[in-house]
Amino acid sequence: MINRNNGFEIFCEPGLDPETFKNEFLNKYRPVIIPNAFSDSGACRKWSLDYFAEQIPDMKFIAKHLDIMDQNTAAKMEEWEMGQYISALNQYASLNEQERKSTPRPPYCHDIPLFKLKPQLIADMESFPTAFIPEFYQKNWWDYIQFFMSPKGSVTPLHFDSLCTHNLFFQVRGTKLFTIYPMEDWKHCYRYNWKWFEVDPENPDLDLHPEYTHASPIQVTVNSGDILLLPSGTMHHVRSLEESFSFNIDFHTPESVTRALCDLPADQPKEVYYYNSLIALGLKADIPPEIVYPRYENYLFYTG
Secondary structure, three states: OOEEEOOEEEEEOOOOOHHHHHHHHHOOOOOEEEOOOOOOOHHHHHOOHHHHHHHOOOOEEEEEEHHHOEOOEOOEEEEEEHHHHHHHHHHHHOOOHHHHHOOOOOOEEEEEOHHHHOHHHHHHOOOOOHHHOOHHHHOOHHHHEEEEEEOOOOEEEEEOOOOOOEEEEEEEEOOEEEEEEOHHHHHHOOEEOOOEEOOOOOOOOOOOOHHHHHOOOEEEEEOOOOEEEEOOOOEEEEEEOOOEEEEEEEEOOHHHHHHHHHHOOOOOOHHHHHHHHHHHHHHHOOOOHHHHHHHHOOHHHHOO
C-alpha cells in the first residue's frame, strides 16, 4: 500500500502478475500502480517529439484547452497537425518561468485514437500486457487505445471516464500527478455535465463546496514505464509535471458493465447507455467484437 485516506487505498505492486491483478485489484475495484511494468516497450524507448515529428508529422487531431473549462464553459477545441503541434511544444518548453506566465500554454492532445490514425505505431507496442484486459478486447486491443500528449503544466479537471469503465493507464514519457477518489465521493464533489466535477482538488473552495470536506482524495505520481489501474467510477484529476506522453485503454468486465447499465444516475447521456449496451452484448451475450466494434467505434471520438 502506498497511500490511504478514510479506507480508500492505492497499492504499489512491482511485477504484478495478470491473475493477481484481476483477482485482487480489478475484480475488487482497488486502484493499483505497477511501477516499470511497461518500461521495456518500444514506446518508452522511442517516443519523443523528434520521433513523432519524423514518423507522423502530417497526423491531424483535435487538441483541447481543458484547463480553462468549467461548468459554464465547454472546452475550446482546435485542429492541429502533429508537426505544427510539436513546434508549439518546443517553443513553449524553451521559455523561462517568467515568460510562461504571460504565454498561453499549447492545448492538450487528449483522447486521440492514435493507432487508428497511424497504425504503423502499433509496432512500438510489442510488450502490451493483453492478459490484463478481458478476452473480448484482446485481439485488436489497439482499436480501443486513447493517446495523450501534453506540455508541462497541462491539467485534466476532475472527472470519471464517460462510460464508467475501468481505466488501464500507461505513462510512456514524463511524469503525471493523479488525484483520485472512490466512486462513493461523487456526491461530495458537485458533478455536472455527466462526468465532470466542479471541485478543483488543487484549490478547493469549501465555502462554495462544503460537502468536499467528506471526500477522500489520494495523490499518486505516475512515472515513465508505470501502469495505473483506475477502477470503474474512480474520479481523477491529472496534472502533467513534465512534458508527457501517455495512453490508456478503457474497458468493462461483465460486472462493471452491468453496474453501468443498472446503477448509474438517471441523468446519464443516451450515448452512454448506448455504448455500454453494445459492450454488454459482447461481454454477456457473446456477440463477437467484429460485430460490436464498428458500432462502438464512434465512442473513441465521443469521449472528449
